[in-house]
Amino acid sequence: MDPSDVVDLDAALFALRRAYQEAVRQMRAEPDLHAAYLIATRLAEQVREIADGAALVRAEAALCIQTAEALSVSELAAQLGLSKARAGQLVRAARRGQQTSESA
Helix, strand or coil: CCHHHHHHHHHHHHHHHHHHHHHHHHHHHCCCHHHHHHHHHHHHHHHHHHHHHHHHHHHHHHHHHHHHCCCCHHHHHHHHCCCHHHHHHHHHHHHHHHHHHHHC
16 A cells, blocks of 8 residues: 555545534534434434445455455455454455345
């Protein structure tokens, strides 16, 4: 990874955290409790969607490593510092994600 890519990633993650903090600030500043609840609900839904997407990207990266380096699940687990079960879950999730995108 190029050092400038790390800086760009750090900047993007910082902006994401700031956006989250701003949404929380708006929710807490909302005098209408029902509106505050709706803001919090929208925030939770969006954060969950982002987290699910990031998890799939991570799983895809693990599958790419396994494929590129012709690793068994055990070898992949050892390389990534995961349990064999967790490495297998990532690989299966990536394959499901690929099947979903191919059928869409």
